[in-house]
Amino acid sequence: MGMTAYHRPTTLLDALAIRAGADVAVLAGGTDIFPARIARAAWGDPTHRDVLDISALPGLRDIEETDDGWRIGCLVTWSALARRTLPPLFDGLKAASREVGGMQVQNRGTLVGNLVTASPAGDGIPNLLALDAAVEIASPRGTRLLPVAEFLTGYRATALAADELVLALHVPRLEGAQGAFRKLGARHYLVISIAMAAGVIATDDTGRITEARIALGACSAVAQRLPGLEAALLGVARAQATRVPQPHHLEAITPIDDIRATAAYRRDAALVLLQDLLEARA
Amino acid sequence: MIDLAFTLNGAPCTVAAPPFAPLSDTLRERLGLTGTKEGCNAGDCGACTVLVDGAQACACLIPSAQAQGAEIQTVDATQGAVGAVLARLRASFLAHGAAQCGICSPGMLMAAADLLLRDAAPDRAAVRDALGGVLCRCTGYAKILDAVLDAAPKAVPAPLAGEAVGASIARLDGVAKLDGTDRFGADEAPADALWLRVVRSPHASARFSLGDLEAARRELGLEAILTAADVPGVNAFGIMPNLKDQPVLADGLVRFRGEAVLGLVGTREAVAAVRDAALPITWHPLLALHGAEAASAAEAPQLHAHAPNNLLIEGRLNRGTPARDVAHAEGRFTTAFVEHAYIEPEAGYAQPAPDGLGMEVFACTQAPYMDREETARVLGVAEELVRIRPSACGGGFGGKLDVSVQPLLAVAARKLNRPVRIIYSRAESMASTTKRHPASITARMAADAQGHFTSYEFDADFNTGAYASWGATVANRVPVHAGGPYRIANLRNRARAIYTNDTPAGAFRGFGVPQAAIATESLVDDLAEQLGLDRWEIRRRNAIGRGDTTHSGQVLHASAGLPECLDALKPDWEAMLAQVASHNADEPRIRLGAGIACMWYGCGNTSMSNPSRMKLTLARDGTLTLFNGAVDIGQGSTTVMAQICADALGLPLENFRFVLGDTSRTYDAGKTSASRQTFVSGRAAMETGLALRRRILALANAGDDAALRLEGTQLHVGSARVIDLATLPADLEAEGRYDPPTTALDENGQGTPYATYGFAAQIALVSVDTGLGVTKVRRIVAAQDVGRAVNPTLVLGQIHGGIAQGLGLALMEEFLPGRTENLHDYLIPTVGDVPEIAVHLIEDPEPEGPYGAKGVGEPALVPTAPAILSAIRHATGVTLRQVPVLPHRLWEQMR
Numbered sequence A: 001m002g003m004t005a006y007h008r009p010t011t012l013l014d015a016l017a018i019r020a021g022a023d024v025a026v027l028a029g030g031t032d033i034f035p036a037r038i039a040r041a042a043w044g045d046p047t048h049r050d051v052l053d054i055s056a057l058p059g060l061r062d063i064e065e066t067d068d069g070w071r072i073g074c075l076v077t078w079s080a081l082a083r084r085t086l087p088p089l090f091d092g093l094k095a096a097s098r099e100v101g102g103m104q105v106q107n108r109g110t111l112v113g114n115l116v117t118a119s120p121a122g123d124g125i126p127n128l129l130a131l132d133a134a135v136e137i138a139s140p141r142g143t144r145l146l147p148v149a150e151f152l153t154g155y156r157a158t159a160l161a162a163d164e165l166v167l168a169l170h171v172p173r174l175e176g177a178q179g180a181f182r183k184l185g186a187r188h189y190l191v192i193s194i195a196m197a198a199g200v201i202a203t204d205d206t207g208r209i210t211e212a213r214i215a216l217g218a219c220s221a222v223a224q225r226l227p228g229l230e231a232a233l234l235g236v237a238r239a240q241a242t243r244v245p246q247p248h249h250l251e252a253i254t255p256i257d258d259i260r261a262t263a264a265y266r267r268d269a270a271l272v273l274l275q276d277l278l279e280a281r282a
Numbered sequence B: 001m002i003d004l005a006f007t008l009n010g011a012p013c014t015v016a017a018p019p020f021a022p023l024s025d026t027l028r029e030r031l032g033l034t035g036t037k038e039g040c041n042a043g044d045c046g047a048c049t050v051l052v053d054g055a056q057a058c059a060c061l062i063p064s065a066q067a068q069g070a071e072i073q074t075v076d077a078t079q080g081a082v083g084a085v086l087a088r089l090r091a092s093f094l095a096h097g098a099a100q101c102g103i104c105s106p107g108m109l110m111a112a113a114d115l116l117l118r119d120a121a122p123d124r125a126a127v128r129d130a131l132g133g134v135l136c137r138c139t140g141y142a143k144i145l146d147a148v149l150d151a152a153p154k155a156v157p158a159p160l161a162g163e164a165v166g167a168s169i170a171r172l173d174g175v176a177k178l179d180g181t182d183r184f185g186a187d188e189a190p191a192d193a194l195w196l197r198v199v200r201s202p203h204a205s206a207r208f209s210l211g212d213l214e215a216a217r218r219e220l221g222l223e224a225i226l227t228a229a230d231v232p233g234v235n236a237f238g239i240m241p242n243l244k245d246q247p248v249l250a251d252g253l254v255r256f257r258g259e260a261v262l263g264l265v266g267t268r269e270a271v272a273a274v275r276d277a278a279l280p281i282t283w284h285p286l287l288a289l290h291g292a293e294a295a296s297a298a299e300a301p302q303l304h305a306h307a308p309n310n311l312l313i314e315g316r317l318n319r320g321t322p323a324r325d326v327a328h329a330e331g332r333f334t335t336a337f338v339e340h341a342y343i344e345p346e347a348g349y350a351q352p353a354p355d356g357l358g359m360e361v362f363a364c365t366q367a368p369y370m371d372r373e374e375t376a377r378v379l380g381v382a383e384e385l386v387r388i389r390p391s392a393c394g395g396g397f398g399g400k401l402d403v404s405v406q407p408l409l410a411v412a413a414r415k416l417n418r419p420v421r422i423i424y425s426r427a428e429s430m431a432s433t434t435k436r437h438p439a440s441i442t443a444r445m446a447a448d449a450q451g452h453f454t455s456y457e458f459d460a461d462f463n464t465g466a467y468a469s470w471g472a473t474v475a476n477r478v479p480v481h482a483g484g485p486y487r488i489a490n491l492r493n494r495a496r497a498i499y500t501n502d503t504p505a506g507a508f509r510g511f512g513v514p515q516a517a518i519a520t521e522s523l524v525d526d527l528a529e530q531l532g533l534d535r536w537e538i539r540r541r542n543a544i545g546r547g548d549t550t551h552s553g554q555v556l557h558a559s560a561g562l563p564e565c566l567d568a569l570k571p572d573w574e575a576m577l578a579q580v581a582s583h584n585a586d587e588p589r590i591r592l593g594a595g596i597a598c599m600w601y602g603c604g605n606t607s608m609s610n611p612s613r614m615k616l617t618l619a620r621d622g623t624l625t626l627f628n629g630a631v632d633i634g635q636g637s638t639t640v641m642a643q644i645c646a647d648a649l650g651l652p653l654e655n656f657r658f659v660l661g662d663t664s665r666t667y668d669a670g671k672t673s674a675s676r677q678t679f680v681s682g683r684a685a686m687e688t689g690l691a692l693r694r695r696i697l698a699l700a701n702a703g704d705d706a707a708l709r710l711e712g713t714q715l716h717v718g719s720a721r722v723i724d725l726a727t728l729p730a731d732l733e734a735e736g737r738y739d740p741p742t743t744a745l746d747e748n749g750q751g752t753p754y755a756t757y758g759f760a761a762q763i764a765l766v767s768v769d770t771g772l773g774v775t776k777v778r779r780i781v782a783a784q785d786v787g788r789a790v791n792p793t794l795v796l797g798q799i800h801g802g803i804a805q806g807l808g809l810a811l812m813e814e815f816l817p818g819r820t821e822n823l824h825d826y827l828i829p830t831v832g833d834v835p836e837i838a839v840h841l842i843e844d845p846e847p848e849g850p851y852g853a854k855g856v857g858e859p860a861l862v863p864t865a866p867a868i869l870s871a872i873r874h875a876t877g878v879t880l881r882q883v884p885v886l887p888h889r890l891w892e893q894m895r
């Protein structure tokens, strides 16, 4: 414990230099880092990698409107997201931000941290997939932009290189779009999802669906979009959308049995969540 | 270490702390602000909630480095807007009885303050959202919600002499629980204490050998590495007088994952830095027996020399000859390990006496006298040489009846001849301490054409885990209660406790009776269905009442209020049924259902002497002191004993001082378990008060009804006489004792196992999302016969808390060794899960009890789970025979 070096730089340049120079754990809100540390220590492994605390870096706590959409800084917390006035496109992500843990966690935990942890049950992730978000990544080598779907490479695995930091998320504008989110858990607050569904739906003036992006979480090692369902929704009247999801739209998911639920249940519940997600709003 | 500067409760603060240490640790250990509690260190419980720059946050998840420049407010805040809001919340929490054990209270207060500073007049939903991140295991949240919503609480006026019993006075220990000054196990230790960390087995069954520990000790910079060989006395503890089967430190063989193997003693940094993998332990894993079925198999290895077939004990009850009848139901039921999930993990310290013999242990406990006996045996010293000083107890529910840290601390402190402290981690607490017994039950029940129950048969295996703990108690108590509070002439009940390689199962609110009630109440619903009878009606027809004979042949001469409980519920039941019918008529997916269940519960130990003794002194300087050995674990015994004793003596409560549960200063009031404190110790408190009153009246030569009044040293007796206490040759002292009259059970389980029983019935309204299998409990109405509600607010608190735990048992709680050893995989109800609760208190006085009172602690939990299951069945048509009813289990049954 005492051996862990702790860095809390105040410039991005310093942060990138520390990140590139040593094997460090990046820490933002700490709401994933601390529980993981405690779980290891409980069974006799108190060691921890050195820490790069990025919370003192300037200019990363804002949600800015850009030419193409929005840039969400990597220190934006769930609460900050929930408080910010944003178009209906963000309603799903906002709903998720109010269902993550309790308010204590929402006040400290970041959306980017949730993404980088890349847990199958991360509530932010299906929303980011549905928002077609891209990840802004920086290293001493420069910056790059990667779609969230490419950023996530597997169970708790990402494409982030050892010298890289995530600086922000970019969400493209989509006119007339509405986001939604449905979370299923075994209790009310402070609950890890058994399964969840997120979606963004755009409609034209006649109420027909012009774009649909639908994603499921906790139903496979990595949350995933459902291209078959999305295609089937195109051109459908919004009011009829809830009837569209069918079992064959879920063929690509690979739910597992764990302490929270069985695979068979997850598969069935996912379909119900999708129907609920697509329920027309009054 | 880095130097930090921030604003703490409005004042500048600087402290040197490790940057990666959680802020909660820096507040507690470096700044001495122990008002901020730690229950999990993983963000799961919210006990550590503080305000950071005005927003609630878990201090256990914040690296101390991030405190730099921030504004931190804790429960200790007295100044400014936060101080003002906290002051008003404290008063409201006190008036509403919103703190029971109080370990969650600082976190609750801070979460509530966060809300009220943003929104001065929130609605209930907003309060729920704000408190959603703080767990409370005691209160069921109802009183907490009320307290936050009530801006102008009315304090109950101090009752006059003789009017304390029946008054909803604020708990006497409440202020300290709400201002953060109450001292729990982790909140106090001598400055020079070393730290103990226990190395635990990662295997459920294994042999192990140890290498060069002395070399390891030197290399790791430790003061000592303790093994079984360091236990100076007998390396064994256990609840049963004749069966001390659990080692303090395992001696070459472990029988469950989490068993203590080594004790590392040194500075906090040194013991925390040790990797278990760096220790010279060689493991030889053995076949592990998980579950009672595996352990009872013919080829299963025997886990203890004294227990062939791994059978610890078998309890029986036989009466008449069970037979089939017009209606006949049977089923197999299974329940899970359930974790107590008190928010305070075990903690404390031991302080050795310089003479090399004496030992003082400060720790959280429900049973100081048993701790003393266990600790003395382990140390190999006389009991009188051990002093147990109970800390405030942050929840127990049965889980702190067994020793945990006490013998380990004592062994370490003796070996090093220095004070030694320990704080269990949440995972350690969950992996190593007792659980509710998982049960696998087969039961049958029969009724005649009129719906009168005629026969009952019950056969259950309880998984008692690796060590006996309270397994024998469960096996004895269950057959007596299994048939439920109904008149049944023919019964054949058997309960077995089976050793396995699972976590030891011990005492947990109800000692096996809640598991049995799940089976029995389900069968009662089956019989009602077969006979076309309403579920309330069949219970009312069979409800045991005054004059009836119990299954063990005991005639209930008094205080048997189940019929009254059911009658009180009748209007609610009918309204609920009507609501369900009208809702379900046109709602295919979200179905409502109403359910009902009853229970009985014997107060005190089963057929065993369990006396309680108290002392009251009126000193020559006018101080009146009750020496009360009963440990208040949040249920309120300190307050209740005082109310009873005050009325017996005839002086008002404000005259009293208290010395509480300390084995060197108080008498043995027995353990805080089996719903016995109000009944047994309460009666002892009453006898104590009466005894002092008799002495005073005799001294003053006054009549029985003389009123007493104490003014300084002047004791007024009646209107005419005054005793000047200062002139007496000695302090006035009186004692009272009570041991409930019981008899032994014969080989058929017949006899008088308890002096009195509590009775209750509950009805539940649930909604089930049939699409997702998700159940939400909407409303519970409870009716409970408590004999006499000595303090109605405290009684309601017990009932609310029991209901919340029963809800958890029914819907979400399942401890899986090695898999749910934290509070995010092991789910207990949050403020969002607990329904609206209404309570009818039935007072059918118990002549043996103090002012008619009897136990309340456990009964409230028993009917909740079966009532919820009954409601789910009403909503969906499926009968659940396995708890918890996780969404996927209900979904599977509905398909």
Ligand SMILES: Cc1cc2nc3c(=O)[nH]c(=O)nc-3n(C[C@@H](O)[C@@H](O)[C@H](O)COP(=O)(O)OP(=O)(O)OC[C@H]3O[C@@H](n4cnc5c(N)ncnc54)[C@H](O)[C@@H]3O)c2cc1C
Pocket: A025, A026, A027, A028, A029, A030, A031, A032, A033, A034, A035, A054, A074, A099, A100, A101, A102, A105, A108, A109, A110, A111, A112, A113, A114, A115, A116, A117, A121, A122, A123, A124, A160, A164, A165, A166, A167, A190, A191, A192, A193, B042, B043, B044, B824
């Ligand atoms: C009690 C509790 C309840 C919770 N409930 C939920 C829930 O219901 N749903 C849910 O989805 N999550 C839940 N979580 C987890 C959630 O809080 C986190 O996923 C959070 O969003 C992570 O953000 P953070 O800033 O705290 O991350 P940290 O813990 O600081 O970091 C998380 C990971 O991201 C990396 N990281 C963070 N920022 C960057 C960056 N800019 N660049 C590169 N790497 C980075 C870190 O190295 C680390 O691997 C819960 C957590 C707790 C403690």
Ligand code: FES
Pocket: B037, B038, B039, B040, B041, B042, B043, B044, B045, B046, B047, B048, B049, B058, B059, B060, B061
């Ligand atoms: S101790 Fe911080 S949340 Fe439990």
Ligand code: FES
Pocket: B098, B099, B100, B101, B102, B103, B104, B105, B135, B136, B137, B138, B139, B343, B394, B395, B634
């Ligand atoms: S009073 Fe809330 S946990 Fe005990």
